[in-house]
Amino acid sequence: MLPLLTRGIAAGGLGGLLSGLFSLLLAGPVLDRAIRLEEEHGAEHAGAAQAHAHAAEEVFGRGTQHVGLVVTAVVMGLALGVFFGIVHAVLYRVPDPAADWQRAVTLAAAGFVALSLLPGLRYPARPPGVGDGDTVEERQLAWVAAMVIGVLGTALAWHLYRRLADRLQPVRQFAVAGTLVATLAALFLLPGNPDPVEVPAELLWDFRLLSLTGHGLLWAGLAVAFWLFSRAAATATAAATTTAGTPGVTAPAPAETVGH
Incomplete structure (x- = not known):
């Protein structure tokens, strides 16, 4: 890993x-x-x-x-x-x-x-x-919750797509689309932005x-x-596997001396 x-x-x-x-x-x-x-x-x-004090800060x-x-x-x-x-x-x-x-x-x-x-x-x-500084923490928590729901919904869509591998492609695609639409609907159950x-x-x-x-x-x-x-x-x-698998070149044996 x-x-x-x-x-x-x-x-x-x-x-x-x-x-x-x-x-x-x-x-x-x-x-x-x-x-x-x-x-x-x-x-x-x-x-x-x-405003001047804010600029100074x-x-x-x-x-x-x-x-x-x-x-x-x-x-x-x-x-x-x-x-x-x-x-x-x-x-x-x-x-x-x-x-x-x-x-x-x-x-x-x-x-x-x-x-x-x-x-x-x-x-x-x-x-x-931009926005009220007092609501920063509330907005951050809402965003984290939205990301968690998004991850869970996308993971479920992925799981369904792989689980339906033996089905027709349109069936798998509709299953994914339906899961993502349901995830989006769940996201809109979260509270809205606290300030305009x-x-x-x-x-x-x-x-x-x-x-x-x-x-x-x-x-x-x-x-x-x-x-x-x-x-x-x-x-x-x-490349490393090919190099390791290539046999080394064997040096030629010395020629025998023929006696006269």
């Missing part, structure tokens, strides 16, 4: 870096606009004196926040890489280099659905710093779309990198 875990961590780090750079270049400007609007909204309600500048955005994405990718490597080792016990690509893509797609798409449909992303997001709807949905795209890039980068690492490992193993 250790090689798969190491492979997953490295692939997750690369996927996180890809997602972080995307967020920095495209989502960063949207994030800055949302934060400025939130600060202006706070200044209107709190007064100029409190700001510890990190925009540049530091942007770097933190990339670092956060890389750390998230590393954590997901650990999860990816463990699940890959549990599900695919028998190595099969010919199936490495299909396995990596399938598992990454399942991870995206379970940990990004389904929770994101219930609790769409909001720009950091007071930013323009267009700006908010731009951020949400970019955030979901960033998640997709993370999982896609993880899958591709994991496959490339798996392919390199399989090639190295095959």
Whole structure:
């Protein structure tokens, strides 16, 4: 399992870096606009004196926040890489280099659905710093609950798809779709967001779309990198096996001296 875990961590780090750079270049400007609007909204309600105090309390500048955005994405990718490597080792016990690509893509797609798409449909992303700070813990707990439900629902869909291997493909696909729809319905039984997001709807949905795209890039980068690492490992193993199995070249025996 250790090689798969190491492979997953490295692939997750690369996927996180890809997602972080995307967020920095495209989502960063949207994030800055949302934060400025939130600060202006706070200044209107709190007064100029409190707004000045809030600005004085700001510890990190925009540049530091942007770097933190990339670092956060890389750390998230590393954590997901650990999860990816463990699940890959549990599900695919028998190595099969010919199936490495299909396995990596399938598992990454399942991870995206379970940990990004389904929770994101219930609790769409909001720009950091937007919303009531007193509800942060409540929102985090709700997000964790959504991820747990998403993982359980996706795992059940996966199990049904493999369990119905002797059935027609449409039957298996409808079983998966029905399970995911039921999972989404269960997610909407969770409490809603405790506070409204007071930013323009267009700006908010731009951020949400970019955030979901960033998640997709993370999982896609993880899958591709994991496959490339798996392919390199399989090639190295095959080369080592071929070299070990090649018989050594025997030196020719010395010619006999013919007496005269």
